[in-house]
Amino acid sequence: MARSVTTSRRITFTIIAWVIALILFFPILWTIITSFKSEGDAIAFPPVFLNFHWTLDSYREVQERSDYLLHVWNSAAISFGSTLIALLISIPAAWAMAFNPGKRTKDILMWMLSTKMMPAVAVLVPFYLAFKNLGLLDTKLGLIIILTMMNLPIIVWMLYSYFKEIPGEILEAARMDGATLGKEIVYVLAPMAVPGIASTVLLNIILSWNEAFWTLNLSASLAAPLSTFIASYSSPEGLFWAKLSAASTLAIGPILVMGWFSQKQLVRGLTFGAVK
């Protein structure tokens, strides 16, 4: 009896999980479907779901009008570059805060987070001037720097909370065995924190990939990432839903695939951690 209750419960939970997942995924699905419609079908009311004339016209036009590969390359360089630099800075920072906290560690953490509380547009002009004077406008290096700064607080916070879970005694043991500080971080701490670092990396890449304020405002043509690519397909005069959907689908494609693959890695990393 008890067993059948669990089974029906399990089924109910499975259904609920599926419904929630579908609701979350629906906007993306709708975008993908719309990208195969003609502009007329895209605005049709009541909306058509699958029963329309499928066409690749929007993709063709997007390919003709924009240099998609350039934007993808820029997006990849910017998000991977900024993640790498941020990681190099934040692992030592999080290590220091987690294992050697000082009197003001909590305050420093809060202060770092507080930099995220100001609306970005408030500092647009100072940053624009600084970038102009340093010759960083419309360069990948400039965008990597700004995105590193943008995401550092989040990365430090995430790594800090992962590191806190690791017992300090293990590091102590390593030190007793004669490990230097560098060796301690690279050979003892990092391997144990792999799942945490991996999910931090993934999240940071996604955040950088989708960032659409600084990348739009500080780039022009040469360093323009996918956010600019998408922004060139909406229009206040004229129909654009299908084209915009095609551009969006192309823009989220790489990150979706990457997320899918690294998700498997992530799960594996997590289970390894559990066995240890």
Added chain:
Amino acid sequence: MRFQGWMLGAVSALAIAGAAHAETTLTIATVNNGDMVRMQKLTDDFTKANPDIKLNWVTLEENVLRQKVTTDIATKGGQYDVLTIGTYEVPIWAKNGWLVALDKLGPDYDVDDLLPAIRNGISADGKLYAAPFYGESSMVMYRKDLMEKAGLKMPDAPTWDFIADAARKMTDRKEGINGVCLRGKAGWGENMAFLTAMSNSFGARWFDEKWTPQFDQPEWKKTLEFYVKLMKDAGPDGASSNGFNENLALFQQGKCGMWIDATVAASFVSDPKASKVADKVGYALAPDNGLGKRANWLWAWNLAIPAGTKKTEAAEKFVSWATSKHYTELVASKEGWANVPPGTRKSLYANADYQKAAPFAKMTLDSINAADPTKPTVKPVPYVGVQFVAIPEFQGIGTAVGQQFSAALAGKETVDAALKAAQAATEREMKKGGYIK
């Protein structure tokens, strides 16, 4: 110290790299409207004639572009060599000294061929500060079949009374047909573009000669009452969230009897691939009230050269090419006369091929000619602009007032309350801006 030296070296290396490029590469910022996208495709013609000039494009949606370009020009960032800007920006930016005066567009350019209404809007002190790429006004688009069914005939130049009467007669709620579709979505370029142009025909104005806001005057009350009542009787549900695209969709689906909006819409509603009513559309001038001003606006997208660029000469060559008669002919030969950018040159409207290919050509020209950005209203005003006021504060004020009027349309607020709030908001901003005490 060493780090600083390194930075200095890096910066100067970048600067030198920039200078080496300077002679050849133009960065052009432009909106992504159909005509501009077409220009981008046709630039081989330009680069063939000017092999030493390379073009880089930044094509963006209007609002994103406006923000980027404004940031760049206000900080003298110098990222762009050619800008696409609207008639709203040109007079303001010219006054700030942000734009290069265009007096070297070449011997074949024929400045006098530009339509006077358009040219006036982008000149300051008799000098041209931008070259018009395409121009538009607004007009009435209507369903001939529904008009006939209602037993009426649309005159070429209707009055507001006729429009209101026809709208009520054409409305058929059971069939889902709304007599008239008008903009209601709040924004200085959305409902306020339409309502400001409409108010001109009711004798209203934004400011008197001393910059005092005029929303407490009877003309504005008449305008807004007329609009709200008409939309209640004959407009679509949820009109307060409808802008250009929403109304376009409604009209193309056959849900509107009339639609008063940008002349550029004519090519969309008459396109059989997108519009269910393509063969049933007629055109007329925007309505008036017999006061000498019609409810049509005037807008042009123009190419301008920022004062910060070091590549003025190459930029001038490009601007001249893109807005020339030669370019018109190039588009016609490659894509047909119907796709030529409209509304900037007299010669285009004298062209028989163009008249044949674009049935709405005459109405577009008449509409543009009926607007005068330097004398937009019945009573005198201190500003330039038909559906906007060309002062930097207008984007903010226009949108604030637009929100009040949109609320009045939605029935969340009375007309009187909306006007009172609009007057207060405008007075406050104008005091802040130092126009009034």
